[in-house]
Amino acid sequence: MAQSIKLADDIMKIVRRESELQSRSVAGQVAHWVRIGRAIELSGHFDHARITAALAGQIETTALTSEEKDVWLDSFVEKMGQPGPDEKSYFAGRRQLGLGVGLDAAGNLVRGKTASEE
Template sequence: MAQSIKLGDDIMKIVRRESELQSRSIAGQIAHWMRIGRAIEKSGNFDHIRITAALAGDIETTELTDEEKDVWLDSFVEKLAQPGPDENAFFARRRQLGLGVGLDEAGNLLREKAARKA
Protein backbone atom coordinates (compact mmCIF):
# COMPACT_ATOMS: atom_id res chain seq x y z
CA MET A 1 0.00 0.00 0.00
CA ALA A 2 1.44 3.37 -1.03
CA GLN A 3 2.09 5.97 1.66
CA SER A 4 2.42 9.74 1.36
CA ILE A 5 5.22 11.65 3.05
CA LYS A 6 6.12 15.33 3.19
CA LEU A 7 9.58 16.41 2.08
CA GLY A 8 10.97 19.92 2.21
CA ASP A 9 11.10 22.05 -0.93
CA ASP A 10 14.92 21.98 -0.84
CA ILE A 11 14.95 18.18 -0.90
CA MET A 12 12.29 17.99 -3.62
CA LYS A 13 14.29 20.37 -5.81
CA ILE A 14 17.26 18.00 -5.62
CA VAL A 15 15.08 14.93 -6.21
CA ARG A 16 13.36 16.50 -9.24
CA ARG A 17 16.66 17.53 -10.83
CA GLU A 18 18.30 14.14 -10.26
CA SER A 19 15.23 12.20 -11.38
CA GLU A 20 15.30 14.09 -14.69
CA LEU A 21 19.03 13.45 -15.14
CA GLN A 22 18.62 9.74 -14.36
CA SER A 23 15.35 9.30 -16.32
CA ARG A 24 13.49 8.12 -13.24
CA SER A 25 10.19 9.14 -11.75
CA ILE A 26 10.38 11.20 -8.57
CA ALA A 27 9.18 8.20 -6.55
CA GLY A 28 11.67 6.00 -8.38
CA GLN A 29 14.54 8.36 -7.55
CA ILE A 30 13.62 8.47 -3.86
CA ALA A 31 13.29 4.68 -3.74
CA HIS A 32 16.67 4.33 -5.51
CA TRP A 33 18.40 6.58 -2.98
CA MET A 34 16.65 4.80 -0.11
CA ARG A 35 17.95 1.43 -1.32
CA ILE A 36 21.47 2.82 -1.70
CA GLY A 37 21.42 4.43 1.74
CA ARG A 38 20.10 1.28 3.36
CA ALA A 39 22.73 -0.86 1.63
CA ILE A 40 25.51 1.49 2.72
CA GLU A 41 24.32 1.53 6.33
CA LYS A 42 24.12 -2.27 6.40
CA SER A 43 27.44 -2.78 4.57
CA GLY A 44 29.53 -2.51 7.70
CA ASN A 45 32.01 -0.21 5.94
CA PHE A 46 31.03 2.69 8.15
CA ASP A 47 29.38 3.49 11.41
CA HIS A 48 26.74 6.21 11.21
CA ILE A 49 27.22 7.02 14.90
CA ARG A 50 30.88 7.81 14.24
CA ILE A 51 29.95 10.08 11.33
CA THR A 52 27.43 11.91 13.52
CA ALA A 53 30.10 12.27 16.22
CA ALA A 54 32.53 13.74 13.68
CA LEU A 55 29.88 16.19 12.46
CA ALA A 56 29.31 17.25 16.07
CA GLY A 57 33.07 17.67 16.59
CA ASP A 58 33.22 14.90 19.19
CA ILE A 59 35.82 12.90 17.23
CA GLU A 60 38.40 13.92 14.65
CA THR A 61 37.68 13.18 11.01
CA THR A 62 41.11 11.52 10.84
CA GLU A 63 39.57 8.70 12.91
CA LEU A 64 37.04 7.91 10.16
CA THR A 65 37.46 5.25 7.48
CA ASP A 66 37.56 6.39 3.85
CA GLU A 67 33.90 5.38 3.42
CA GLU A 68 32.93 7.26 6.57
CA LYS A 69 34.84 10.34 5.38
CA ASP A 70 32.88 10.31 2.09
CA VAL A 71 29.56 10.28 3.94
CA TRP A 72 30.82 12.84 6.49
CA LEU A 73 31.92 15.20 3.70
CA ASP A 74 28.56 15.00 1.93
CA SER A 75 26.76 15.74 5.20
CA PHE A 76 29.19 18.50 6.12
CA VAL A 77 28.80 20.28 2.78
CA GLU A 78 25.02 19.99 3.02
CA LYS A 79 25.05 21.52 6.51
CA LEU A 80 27.31 24.37 5.36
CA ALA A 81 24.86 25.23 2.60
CA GLN A 82 22.03 25.71 5.09
CA PRO A 83 22.09 29.05 6.94
CA GLY A 84 21.46 28.87 10.66
CA PRO A 85 18.86 30.90 12.56
CA ASP A 86 21.42 33.51 13.62
CA GLU A 87 22.56 34.00 10.03
CA ASN A 88 18.97 34.29 8.80
CA ALA A 89 18.18 36.85 11.51
CA PHE A 90 21.35 38.83 10.72
CA PHE A 91 20.52 39.15 7.03
CA ALA A 92 16.84 39.82 7.70
CA ARG A 93 17.82 42.73 9.94
CA ARG A 94 20.24 44.08 7.32
CA ARG A 95 17.49 43.87 4.68
CA GLN A 96 15.14 45.81 6.97
CA LEU A 97 17.78 48.49 7.37
CA GLY A 98 18.67 48.50 3.66
CA LEU A 99 22.29 47.68 4.45
CA GLY A 100 25.04 45.61 2.88
CA VAL A 101 24.99 42.29 1.19
CA GLY A 102 22.57 39.58 2.18
CA LEU A 103 20.27 36.83 1.02
CA ASP A 104 16.63 37.18 0.00
CA GLU A 105 13.97 34.69 1.14
CA ALA A 106 14.87 32.39 -1.79
CA GLY A 107 18.57 32.39 -0.83
CA ASN A 108 19.65 34.67 -3.70
CA LEU A 109 22.50 37.09 -3.10
CA LEU A 110 21.42 40.72 -2.71
CA ARG A 111 23.64 43.76 -2.93
CA GLU A 112 23.06 47.17 -1.46
CA LYS A 113 21.78 49.70 -3.97
CA ALA A 114 22.89 53.26 -3.52
CA ALA A 115 20.07 55.46 -2.26
CA ARG A 116 19.06 58.17 -4.68
CA LYS A 117 19.39 61.69 -3.40
CA ALA A 118 16.43 63.95 -4.04
Protein backbone atom coordinates in the same frame (compact mmCIF):
# COMPACT_ATOMS: atom_id res chain seq x y z
CA MET B 1 0.43 2.23 0.04
CA ALA B 2 2.45 4.52 -2.26
CA GLN B 3 3.42 7.93 -0.89
CA SER B 4 4.87 11.05 -2.48
CA ILE B 5 8.03 12.79 -1.34
CA LYS B 6 9.70 16.00 -2.48
CA LEU B 7 13.29 15.86 -3.69
CA ALA B 8 15.47 18.78 -4.72
CA ASP B 9 15.75 19.48 -8.44
CA ASP B 10 19.46 18.60 -8.51
CA ILE B 11 18.73 15.20 -6.94
CA MET B 12 15.88 14.54 -9.37
CA LYS B 13 18.15 15.37 -12.31
CA ILE B 14 20.60 12.70 -11.12
CA VAL B 15 17.79 10.19 -10.49
CA ARG B 16 16.28 10.75 -13.94
CA ARG B 17 19.63 10.40 -15.70
CA GLU B 18 20.58 7.27 -13.80
CA SER B 19 17.12 5.71 -14.22
CA GLU B 20 17.47 6.08 -18.00
CA LEU B 21 20.97 4.58 -17.97
CA GLN B 22 19.81 1.64 -15.83
CA SER B 23 16.47 1.15 -17.64
CA ARG B 24 14.51 1.73 -14.45
CA SER B 25 11.57 3.97 -13.68
CA VAL B 26 12.32 7.03 -11.56
CA ALA B 27 10.54 5.38 -8.61
CA GLY B 28 12.45 2.15 -9.26
CA GLN B 29 15.78 4.02 -9.23
CA VAL B 30 14.98 5.76 -5.95
CA ALA B 31 13.86 2.46 -4.39
CA HIS B 32 17.07 0.79 -5.64
CA TRP B 33 19.22 3.49 -4.05
CA VAL B 34 17.23 3.30 -0.81
CA ARG B 35 17.93 -0.45 -0.61
CA ILE B 36 21.64 0.14 -1.30
CA GLY B 37 21.84 2.91 1.29
CA ARG B 38 20.11 0.76 3.88
CA ALA B 39 22.44 -2.15 3.15
CA ILE B 40 25.46 0.11 3.58
CA GLU B 41 24.16 1.45 6.88
CA LEU B 42 23.55 -2.09 8.15
CA SER B 43 26.86 -3.46 6.82
CA GLY B 44 28.94 -2.62 9.85
CA HIS B 45 31.18 -0.39 7.71
CA PHE B 46 28.90 2.57 8.27
CA ASP B 47 27.97 4.20 11.57
CA HIS B 48 25.76 7.28 11.45
CA ALA B 49 26.68 8.17 15.04
CA ARG B 50 30.34 8.49 13.97
CA ILE B 51 29.32 10.81 11.11
CA THR B 52 27.32 12.95 13.56
CA ALA B 53 30.31 13.04 15.90
CA ALA B 54 32.61 14.12 13.05
CA LEU B 55 30.16 16.86 12.04
CA ALA B 56 30.18 18.07 15.65
CA GLY B 57 34.01 18.05 15.70
CA GLN B 58 34.12 15.30 18.32
CA ILE B 59 36.18 12.92 16.16
CA GLU B 60 38.51 13.47 13.20
CA THR B 61 37.20 12.72 9.73
CA THR B 62 40.28 10.55 9.21
CA ALA B 63 38.66 8.06 11.60
CA LEU B 64 35.71 7.56 9.22
CA THR B 65 35.42 4.78 6.64
CA SER B 66 35.23 5.83 2.99
CA GLU B 67 31.44 5.27 3.02
CA GLU B 68 31.10 7.41 6.14
CA LYS B 69 33.30 10.13 4.61
CA ASP B 70 31.02 10.34 1.57
CA VAL B 71 27.97 10.88 3.77
CA TRP B 72 29.90 13.26 6.06
CA LEU B 73 30.94 15.39 3.07
CA ASP B 74 27.38 15.60 1.72
CA SER B 75 26.11 16.59 5.18
CA PHE B 76 28.94 19.07 5.71
CA VAL B 77 28.36 20.83 2.39
CA GLU B 78 24.61 21.01 3.10
CA LYS B 79 25.17 22.44 6.58
CA MET B 80 27.69 25.01 5.34
CA GLY B 81 25.17 26.21 2.78
CA GLN B 82 22.60 27.02 5.47
CA PRO B 83 22.94 30.05 7.76
CA GLY B 84 23.04 29.38 11.47
CA PRO B 85 20.88 31.16 14.06
CA ASP B 86 23.57 33.77 14.86
CA GLU B 87 24.05 34.57 11.18
CA LYS B 88 20.29 34.86 10.62
CA SER B 89 19.96 37.19 13.60
CA TYR B 90 22.91 39.35 12.52
CA PHE B 91 21.60 39.87 9.00
CA ALA B 92 18.01 40.40 10.19
CA GLY B 93 19.30 43.23 12.38
CA ARG B 94 21.19 44.75 9.45
CA ARG B 95 18.09 44.56 7.27
CA GLN B 96 16.05 46.36 9.94
CA LEU B 97 18.66 49.13 9.96
CA GLY B 98 18.71 49.30 6.15
CA LEU B 99 22.40 48.34 6.09
CA GLY B 100 24.34 46.07 3.80
CA VAL B 101 23.46 44.02 0.76
CA GLY B 102 21.06 41.15 0.41
CA LEU B 103 18.48 39.48 -1.78
CA ASP B 104 14.80 40.31 -1.89
CA ALA B 105 12.07 37.64 -2.06
CA ALA B 106 12.46 37.46 -5.86
CA GLY B 107 16.22 36.88 -5.58
CA ASN B 108 17.17 40.37 -6.78
CA LEU B 109 20.23 42.09 -5.30
CA VAL B 110 19.21 44.89 -2.90
CA ARG B 111 21.68 47.50 -1.70
CA GLY B 112 21.17 49.34 1.56
CA LYS B 113 22.96 52.17 3.30
CA THR B 114 26.51 51.60 4.42
CA ALA B 115 27.49 52.18 8.04
CA SER B 116 29.17 55.50 7.08
CA GLU B 117 25.89 56.79 5.57
CA GLU B 118 23.94 56.44 8.82
